[in-house]
Amino acid sequence: MRGWFSRAGMRRRGEGMQITTPVAEELNRYLDLSSLELKATAENMANVDTPGYRTTGFDFAAEMSRSIEDLQGREGGTAASLPSPPLADVDGLLERPDGNNVSMDREGMKMAEAQLQFRTGVELMKREFTRELDAIHEDQK
Numbered sequence: 182m183r184g185w186f187s188r189a190g191m192r193r194r195g196e197g198m199q200i201t202t203p204v205a206e207e208l209n210r211y212l213d214l215s216s217l218e219l220k221a222t223a224e225n226m227a228n229v230d231t232p233g234y235r236t237t238g239f240d241f242a243a244e245m246s247r248s249i250e251d252l253q254g255r256e257g258g259t260a261a262s263l264p265s266p267p268l269a270d271v272d273g274l275l276e277r278p279d280g281n282n283v284s285m286d287r288e289g290m291k292m293a294e295a296q297l298q299f300r301t302g303v304e305l306m307k308r309e310f311t312r313e314l315d316a317i318h319e320d321q322k
Contacts, residue, residue: 201259202313203252208306210248210260214241215299221268222291225283233280237268238291241298 221238228234244266251263274282 202309205306205309205313206252206260207249208302208309210252210263211245212299212302212306213260214244214248214266215295215302217265218295219292219299222288222295226285226288226292229281229283229285229288231281234283235281236271236274236283236287238271239266239268241295 218239218241225236225238248260248263252260255262271282274284274287276282
C-alpha cells in the first residue's frame with residue numbers, strides 16, 4: 182500500500198509525527214460541523230423562554246460539501262484551517278407572541294440528528310485510523 186498518502190500529509194506536532202490523509206481531514210471537518218450543530222441546537226434550547234430570541238442554525242449538508250471542495254482544492258490543507266460556518270436565523274418557524282420562535286420539537290429532532298452524525302463520524306474516523314495503521318505496518322514488512 183505504498184504511496185497512498187503524500188508527504189504533504191505528514192506534519193510534526195510536538196515530539197511525534199502526525200500523518201493525515203484527505204479522508205481523515207474530511208472526517209475531522211465532519212466532526213467539527215457535527216459538534217457545531219450540537220452547540221447551536223443546545224443554545225436554541227437554552228433560549229426557549231427568552232423573549233425575542235430567534236432560532237439559529239446552518240445547512241449541514243451544504244457546509245460539508247463546501248468544506249470537501251475547499252479541502253480538495255488546498256494542497257496539504259487541514260480541516261482546522263477552514264472557518265466555522267456562520268449561524269443564521271432559521272426561517273419558516275412559528276413565532277410566539279413574545280417574538281421567540283424556538284420549537285422544542287424541532288430542536289429535539291436536530292439534537293438527535295446531530296448526535297447520530299457525530300457518532301457516525303467517530304466510527305468512520307476509527308476505521309480510517311485503523312486503515313492508516315494497517316498501511317504503516319504493511320509498509321514495514
